[in-house]
Ligand code: ASP
């Protein structure tokens with residue numbers, strides 16, 4: 516069997532037209548003799564709206580919460596009716612589910628408390644609805660579809676909102692449930708992101724968790740590939756809005772994709788594809804609005820790339836914190852004290868650079884900064900500054916190439932660089948600059964390093980036709 520897991524994000528199932536496109540893509544795979552297993556997200560924005568309804572219900576705004584639910588109900592009913600000719604039973608089922616959602620929201624507005632467990636229960640409706648509707652729509656389009664409740668096969672611990680998959684149970688239940696369906700020629704359709712603990716209570720895998728579901732299923736079935744269908748052509752050499760010359764990266768390593776994920780969570784979260792990495796299953800990022808495009812293939816060992824870099828990524832809205840203490844000279848335990856303060860404030864640190872007497876750290880700009888700075892002020896002199904951007908170049912074996920740093924900083928010699936990091940990973944070189952300089956830096960770097968792109972790695976045809 517040539518099994519492919521096909522995951523469709525929220526925009527690929529956002530309305531009847533998108534769901535029809537999705538059905539056509541899946542039917543295309545079946546026609547190629549593949550056996551798809553389909554994982555879907557909630558319809559676009561539904562997860563946010565469910566969370567909002569839950570939050571305001573718990574603040575006592577019962578009417579507001581029910582109004583959100585009522586809009587969601589209409590959207591799902593209308594979508595079902597538009598896609599399925601005989602939609603009575605499906606619409607009834609959606610209504611029943613929304614009735615119980617409304618019950619929960621009323622309950623929340625009475626008890627005024629939202630626990631992570633109840634939040635997961637509420638948010639799980641998004642994927643429950645989308646997967647039911649998509650399954651019915653596929654059937655309508657002639658695909659031999661069967662709906663599968665992911666909560667029966669994706670088993671997690673009980674850390675609601677960010678539950679940890681229990682690999683042994685998943686490895687056992689996924690094939691047991693899905694292989695007979697596949698053997699019977701059926702296409703299983705299931706919701707991503709939602710799972711349950713061993714007691715059968717609904718949990719979720721964390722925001723954006725549908726990719727994770729797809730990787731878990733693909734891993735457990737030793738699928739031939741995992742396809743992540745989104746609304747972009749794949750991983751690009753730079754953000755095309757900033758750099759119109761940007762090219763699609765045809766193939767990239769898991770490690771490189773993981774480095775980039777931090778910048779464009781839009782494409783993939785690295786942890787989510789770990790189950791695929793461990794089993795060496797290729798992950799493809801594809802565009803459901805442009806299905807003919809071959810996307811980006813993420814694999815363990817891509818061919819060697821002649822250009823030093825694969826992609827330039829940027830993260831904005833960062834702050835730099837400078838900690839200067841002469842006392843630090845020749846002492847130990849000082850770094851620990853600094854990091855303890857960030858830990859106390861639960862603030863992740865992105866990049867660190869040190870000299871004998873000073874440490875610079877970067878963090879996402881956030882409202883905790885003044886109190887973090889006050890605590891650090893007990894140890895040393897502290898300054899912090901916002902509106903910074905991190906620019907990161909990713910490519911294989913940056914460390915192994917001499918003169919690389921000179922070329923990079925020569926390309927942006929007109930820009931003031933605040934902090935540099937290289938060497939922590941062989942495939943990443945990053946530096947901090949002012950946010951206002953970021954776009955210009957990306958364009959300069961792109962012009963310097965992607966003039967003569969390696970056709971084995973980049974989609975150079977796109978440039979020729981421009
Ligand atoms: N619907 C969930 C979210 O928006 C999961 C996903 O789309 O991957 O976070």
Ligand code: MG
Pocket residue numbers: 524525723725
């Ligand atoms: Mg997503």
